[in-house]
Amino acid sequence: MPITEIKRAGLAAAVKVARQRSTAGRFSQRNMATAVDVTAKLTDKSLFKQTALVGAQQVTSSKVFEVTDPATQAVIGTVPDLDVAAVDAAIDTAHDAFVSFRGTSPFERARVLQRWNALMLENIDDLATILTYENGKPLAEAKGEIRYSASFLEWFAGEAPRAYGDVLNTSVSGHRALTIKQPVGVVSVLTPWNFPAAMITRKVSAAVAAGCTVVIKPDAETPYSALALAELARRAGVPDGVLNVVTTKTALAEVGQLMCADERVKKLSFTGSTAVGKLLMAQSSASLKKLSFELGGNAPFIVFDDVDVDEAVAALVACKFRGSGQTCVCANRVLVHTRVYDEFVEKLVRAVSGFTVGNGFADGVTHGPLIHARALDKVTHHVADAVAHGGEIRIGGSKLPGVGKLFFAPTVVANATPAMAVAHEETFGPLAAVFRFETENEALALANDADVGLASYVITNDVRRALRVAESLQFGMVGVNTGIISDCATPFGGVKFSGFGREGSKYGMEEYMVVKTVTLGGMPPYAS
CATH class of the missing domain: 3.40.605.10 (Aldehyde Dehydrogenase; Chain A, domain 1)
Structure with a gap:
């Protein structure tokens, strides 16, 4: 109207x-x-x-x-x-x-x-x-x-x-x-x-x-x-x-x-x-x-070969699977250095195997349903597409009708490649697709190959690399050695097609204010 x-x-x-x-x-x-x-x-x-x-x-x-x-x-x-x-x-x-x-x-x-x-x-x-x-x-x-x-x-x-x-x-x-x-x-x-x-x-x-x-x-x-x-x-x-x-x-x-x-x-x-x-x-x-x-995101989660793999997996689990993967800042592309790739995937699968999917009111449940049928269909499509392009389902990969209509098993797909839909589209569901890389420049190229730029993550024990990669990532937020970046005291927001403006922090109130200039004339000169 x-x-x-x-x-x-x-x-x-x-x-x-x-x-x-x-x-x-x-x-x-x-x-x-x-x-x-x-x-x-x-x-x-x-x-x-x-x-x-x-x-x-x-x-x-x-x-x-x-x-x-x-x-x-x-x-x-x-x-x-x-x-x-x-x-x-x-x-x-x-x-x-x-x-x-x-x-x-x-x-x-x-x-x-x-x-x-x-x-x-x-x-x-x-x-x-x-x-x-x-x-x-x-x-x-x-x-x-x-x-x-x-x-x-x-x-x-x-x-x-x-x-x-x-x-x-x-x-x-x-x-x-x-x-x-x-x-x-x-x-x-x-x-x-x-x-x-x-x-x-x-x-x-x-x-x-x-x-x-x-x-x-x-x-x-x-x-x-x-x-x-x-x-x-x-x-x-x-x-x-x-x-x-x-x-x-x-x-x-x-x-x-x-x-x-x-x-x-x-x-x-x-x-x-x-x-x-x-x-x-x-x-x-x-x-x-x-x-x-x-707006939309497609967060990369980069794991270098100098890290404690157990700590890296714990950070990813907190980042990727919170809200059954339905968060704006959850990892969508997991980029792991080839030297620690197999160990990382094995330990990630072990961690995911400990999840309990079900009704949020039930004791011991760690992960709930997807929000609606469209969300379920998207995860299903991304998993099928990954398999069609050579991905290997290491755990999960299917709906859980015995649990409920909108439940999908937390899933890990190994051998992910840039040809897959999950590489270019935000899944917004419990799917961790794990990609390999060999060099820092390769990881940055893969990470920045997105038209959105909300959240990103880098796991490394090299301080110089951490700062270098953080500055090179084309995202509004970077988590270094953590999978949790949201806090009332820090500015939240993205770049590129992830939008503009910041929420939270000392910058958040600026979004709701305008600056007025008042010019005063006729001020007396300084007293002698």
């Missing part, structure tokens, strides 16, 4: 809050037998929200979509399938709230973020349970994500008062210049399903610290973490209208276009595929809003 045709209906009329019959908690007759009660596992049942949030209103709709547990395919709930008019009203609400919120003290915003952080940690069990239900990752891993998510609230609580400006000397005698950092305005946040809590806090905490207001559109696969976090934000004292959560599935394209083209929205932050990022950038051109994109 063209933006010029969107009718600016008032919030009450657009969403019909409290005047239409709520569909929260109701499921279609088709799936009634497979529905589960998420709240049965929660201490605070009110954290499981099946309504969108606009201002102070819990928004319902006559049109909903179902959310399923990827481990069991059971329906865990419904949320409103909002149309463009309802999202337009949410933008209006955020726009109105910005008028007052921009003037709040950064110290007050810091205190709100601190309270939000404390509430997340107090409710970690319930938040992790909701996350496991909608995403499928094991409960212990879900708790790890909640802790990671909360760390951004703590970090940006500290950063909020530190939006320093400068006093500048000018070329004109008697003039001085000041720079002031101010919030950019209303921010649209589009988040993915693989980290449904962390991708919210990493973006929103920086925006709130800067003094912005936010409209969040979580992925339709995983809306409940966003809604639970919004409830805790409300309890922490985030003012009404500062944080809004809109849910949609059938109107996704139209809502995306609105968020990009609407001039009330001054900033768009998106995590997702490169193809969608290009589309959003094109749609944002007319409004000239600020953008930050974290």
Whole structure:
């Protein structure tokens, strides 16, 4: 729908809050037998929200979509399938709230973020349970994500008062210049399903610290973490209208276009595929809003021959198989020096053989399902393609229908070559394809042969080589002798077709601010 045709209906009329019959908690007759009660596992049942949030209103709709547990395919709930008019009203609400919120003290915003952080940690069990239900990752891993998510609230609580400006000397005698950092305005946040809590806090905490207001559109696969976090934000004292959560599935394209083209929205932050990022950038051109994109990856993991192989395998396991390989920064191409190649593959297979795949709520499970059938099909294709090009399956390599519809066995493919699809496409699944190399230059050529550049890794005990290779890798992030690089204190982001902008760290808040220059004339000369 063209933006010029969107009718600016008032919030009450657009969403019909409290005047239409709520569909929260109701499921279609088709799936009634497979529905589960998420709240049965929660201490605070009110954290499981099946309504969108606009201002102070819990928004319902006559049109909903179902959310399923990827481990069991059971329906865990419904949320409103909002149309463009309802999202337009949410933008209006955020726009109105910005008028007052921009003037709040950064110290007050810091205190709100601190309270939000404390509430997340107090409710970690319930938040992790909701996350496991909608995403499928094991409960212990879900708790790890909640802790990671909360760390951004703590970090940006500290950063909020530190939006320093400068006093500048000018070329004109008697003039001085000041720079002031101010919030950019209303921010649209589009988040993915693989980290449904962390991708919210990493973006929103920086925006709130800067003094912005936010409209969040979580992925339709995983809306409940966003809604639970919004409830805790409300309890922490985030003012009404500062944080809004809109849910949609059938109107996704139209809502995306609105968020990009609407001039009330001054900033768009998106995590997702490169193809969608290009589309959003094109749609944002007319409004000239600020953008930050974290897009596709194809991470190389380079293992040199001077390392402890056991340590190298442990680093890869942490990097490659976390989230069943469904992380933006997981290794996609494992490049191992020929001298340690056979030992590395043998020990990697041994480590993978110790995994337990299953429902994330079951004791001892280390790896859960893939998120949907498309993800399962891609892993299946990459494994078949690797075998067709001479790859050898050393462990795994097949679906696990006995475990569930969306489970795939963690897989190691040896003798990988650049001819395989996995060499050029991000798998986003539990497949470790192991390539050989002989020289440093060969490893760098293989690693940099990608049009994306998000994360990369190098394992070596040679300090000079570590620095040399790190500087030569064409990626936004490099992990040296570690498979874990994500941290609230370090800038997260890529280069090339992996996008631009940085999240987290002292740079993260800059993405949500603009610099204003104030020039003062008529300054008196120095006293004699």
